[in-house]
Ligand SMILES: Nc1nc2c(ncn2[C@@H]2O[C@H](COP(=O)(O)OP(=O)(O)O)[C@@H](O)[C@H]2O)c(=O)[nH]1
């Protein structure tokens with residue numbers, strides 16, 4: 001980096017850190033812009049200086065905004081209300097080139113005690129309408145913003161009320177219709193501005209200003225069904241309904257010499273004007289209330305945040321619409337209601353059946369929509385917010401459905417694997433038992449029915465049926481075969497036991513019979529399968545089943561232990577049984593079993 005560029009950087013940083021770089025305002029006794037037009041002069045943007053002036057306020061804030069046609073004396077009137085000369089206050093038309101652009105605020109609020117609440121009242125000046133070269137939408141935006149921000153909206157009219165003025169107020173009407181009447185002491189209340197018709201000149205022609213307003217607001221006959229007249233009539237109706245929310249007031253001419261007004265002191269102005277102006281101040285004071293948004297008054301920072309929100313909504317669409325404002329106000333309520341839905345859904349322990357989830361979703365959704373209905377802003381324009389809530393709820397529900405599906409398949413898969421393992425275990429039983437297999441099969445089925453719930457159940461049920469069916473047919477196929485082998489082995493073992501160990505001839509004979517039956521039968525009929533249809537085989541199977549598996553004894557499990565105990569008993573019987581018999585000699589107590597005669601003979605000989 002070159003030396004000179006380093007210097008430039010340094011100066012740049014110093015400039016930004018200096019007080020003027022961070023907008024330190026020393027004197028708040030001046031007018032500041034808060035809203036400016038963007039270069040295209042269609043949308044609005046915030047102006048930092050004015051916001052600084054508002055931010056520092058800690059009291060509840062109220063605002064008085066003056067709207068009306070361009071050069072209708074708005075700035076002059078505001079100066080009069082603030083007891084400021086044209087040279088100190090808002091720039092008055094004829095003396096300065098720059099006319100008010102956007103919305104301006106007088107930096108020092110007027111402190112008022114409103115029902116015991118110390119309130120800071122800001123005065124807002126607006127750019128007038130009916131000026132050339134700008135889109136109407138721009139005027140509407142400024143108008144809408146002033147309507148929303150203020151607690152008292154002074155509609156400054158140099159002449160009588162015209163149709164154009166009434167239709168211009170359609171936004172205020174819409175707003176009032178949307179937000180008015182929802183002020184039920186809930187934390188969602190939003191009070192629309194009080195409208196003050198201010199007729200500046202003596203156009204009353206003998207009527208009182210109230211009469212004039214009433215007349216202006218009376219429906220005009222529309223026999224031709226002109227759409228425009230119809231629309232204005234509707235606004236008239238609505239404005240008339242808002243009756244108690246609007247006041248009418250008239251001000252006479254301050255002085256005949258229009259251009260010299262700024263140089264005249266109070267004493268030089270028309271005294272009836274001065275008197276009426278003071279009355280107007282009192283009227284404003286009597287109707288003004290701190291701005292209440294969602295149940296609470298706003299301090300400086302909150303007021304600025306509110307302003308930002310409104311501006312964003314008004315700049316959003318092509319035209320400033322009540323709908324977009326309603327959306328802004330409903331945003332928080334919407335979030336709350338969505339949370340309500342979410343909370344009641346997260347209470348559900350997943351997985352559950354699809355029908356149950358659906359019905360919980362429906363009741364939670366209804367509850368959430370009901371709560372929104374009780375709290376929301378907007379009588380006619382809340383539809384969009386309701387749609388958004390419905391969409392969000394549906395989106396959230398989809399996530400729950402997916403989570404349910406995932407949990408369900410996780411659980412069913414685990415249970416399926418468990419059953420599959422169990423079935424595999426039952427396949428390789430040491431002592432094949434149909435009863436044990438069936439019991440395991442049943443248990444598996446039952447626990448699957450109990451554990452596997454949710455949307456994956458059907459598909460896993462099908463897999464289970466298939467797997468279990470396969471496993472069962474495999475088991476049956478193997479069962480007879482293994483039992484046959486087992487019985488052959490068993491008969492041979494019994495032959496040995498009967499002959500050499502317990503030496504019980506009946507056992508040996510029985511074992512031989514069994515062995516011969518098994519072997520000859522299969523040899524005679526060439527296949528062991530034919531044996532399995534034989535009733536004798538069925539008898540054998542029944543006996544085997546009773547022996548091998550019963551609710552009391554599972555031989556497959558205890559076979560080794562039982563075999564071990566029997567062996568011990570046999571060995572004991574063989575050794576100790578003989579010794580005991582020894583002293584009695586040949587005449588000792590005889591065994592109850594028909595033993596082999598040879599063993600006693602051998603003993604005789606040795607004796
Ligand atoms: N005759 C008359 N002139 C006024 C009145 N109020 C303001 N003026 C003059 O009208 C011109 C425009 O006033 P200004 O306050 O700048 O109007 P704004 O554009 O609505 O803010 C100035 O020359 C004022 O002196 C009034 O009540 N009567």
Ligand SMILES: [Mg+2]
Nearest residue numbers: 074075091100
């Ligand atoms: Mg002005």
